[in-house]
Amino acid sequence: EAQVTQNPRYLITVTGKKLTVTCSQNMNHEYMSWYRQDPGLGLRQIYYSMNVEVTDKGDVPEGYKVSRKEKRNFPLILESPSPNQTSLYFCASSLSGTSGSSYNEQFFGPGTRLTVL
Amino acid sequence: QKEVEQDPGPLSVPEGAIVSLNCTYSNSAFQYFMWYRQYSRKGPELLMYTYSSGNKEDGRFTAQVDKSSKYISLFIRDSQPSDSATYLCAMSGHRDDKIIFGKGTRLHILP
Numbered sequence: 001e002a003q004v005t006q007n008p009r010y011l012i013t014v015t016g017k018k019l020t021v022t023c024s025q026n027m028n029h030e031y032m033s034w035y036r037q038d039p040g041l042g043l044r045q046i047y048y049s050m051n052v053e054v055t056d057k058g059d060v061p062e063g064y065k066v067s068r069k070e071k072r073n074f075p076l077i078l079e080s081p082s083p084n085q086t087s088l089y090f091c092a093s094s095l096s097g098t099s100g101s102s103y104n105e106q107f108f109g110p111g112t113r114l115t116v117l
Numbered sequence: 118q119k120e121v122e123q124d125p126g127p128l129s130v131p132e133g134a135i136v137s138l139n140c141t142y143s144n145s146a147f148q149y150f151m152w153y154r155q156y157s158r159k160g161p162e163l164l165m166y167t168y169s170s171g172n173k174e175d176g177r178f179t180a181q182v183d184k185s186s187k188y189i190s191l192f193i194r195d196s197q198p199s200d201s202a203t204y205l206c207a208m209s210g211h212r213d214d215k216i217i218f219g220k221g222t223r224l225h226i227l228p
Contacts, residue, residue, distance in 0.1 A: 004160075033216070040125070042220030043161070043205060058215055090160050103149045103168065103209070106216075108160030 002027045004109035006091050012115045013081060021076045021112050023091030031094045032074040033058070033106065034066065036087040043090070049074055050096075081116040088113050120144050123206055123219030131227050136193040140206035140219045143187065147208040147217075150182050152191045155203045155221065164204075165191070196226045 004025045013019055025032065033048035035058075045058030049068040063085055065077040074093075078085060089112045094104040123140045130136055138152075148169055153161035165180045167173045167189075173180045179192040189208075193200055206219040 035218075040220065042123075043207075043218040045216055045218075048215065056215075059217070092160070103151060103166040105163040105166075106161075108162070111158075111160055 002107070004091055004093055004107050006089075006109040006112050008112060009110060010113050012117065014117050015082055016080050019078050019081060019114075021078075021089060021091075021114070023074045023076065023109060024072050025074075025091075025093040025107070026072065027093060027095075027107070028071065029093035029107075030071070030096045031104070031106075032068065033092045034064070034074070034076045035090045035092065036060065036085075037090060037111075038087050046076070046089075081114075083116050086114060086116050121206065121208055121217050121219045124222055125220050127223040127225055129225040129227055130196060132196060132198060134196050134226075136196050136200070136224060136226075138191040138193075138204050138206075138222050138224070140189050140208075141187055142189070142208055142217075144208070144210070144217075145184075145187070146210040149209040150180070150189050151207040151209075151216075152178075152180055153205045153207060153218075155205060157202075161205055198226045198228050200224065201226045 007022045034046040037043045044060045047066040049055045091109040092106040094106045121142045151166040152164040154164045155161040167182045170184045177194045181190045203221040205221040209216045
């Protein structure tokens with residue numbers, strides 16, 4: 001089954017304790033992205049990656065790191081989490097970004113609910 | 118002014134009504150206009166997209182883009198309770214793979 005998986009689905013942690021949220025897709029997609037979703041603020045892009053070893057900042061990259069060493073995986077790293085990073089996180093992937101008049105649909109993972117105490 | 122503005126609702130309408138959802142934007146470089154639907158506790162799913170201006174129809178759904186007014190709309194005809202969800206508009210520029218989402222509008226279709 002074609003899908004985007006995220007782990008863990010739920011995580012409660014404490015301020016300053018490094019954590020990694022994994023994201024994996026089995027569709028051979030080039031484009032992958034991380035978003036956070038907060039009440040009243042909507043869905044905001046954190047980082048995105050056009051391909052292996054190519055990453056770029058989205059709208060809210062502060063406090064996050066990413067890496068893209070393999071095409072299928074795009075982990076999100078919080079080196080020193082803080083309470084303002086408590087949020088619902090989504091990973092997404094698509095065949096590529098935009099191309100000509102075509103938009104390649106982003107497929108979203110199930111989400112990771114993170115609480116930082 | 119935020120790049121993309123969307124009324125968060127909630128919007129409640131009776132079953133069978135025509136629903137109109139809207140977003141405004143400020144960045145004239147946007148070329149791709151998308152509508153995603155998100156059910157509770159799920160990730161967003163693409164409903165429709167439009168490139169540049171014009172209308173696009175898919176079953177009960179119609180997407181419209183008016184670039185001169187920087188205004189996009191999604192119409193849902195013959196609305197059903199299963200249409201109850203949050204609808205997010207999203208936009209991207211040509212050859213720009215950063216995607217900006219609206220805050221989403223919560224829609225309730227009352228049986």
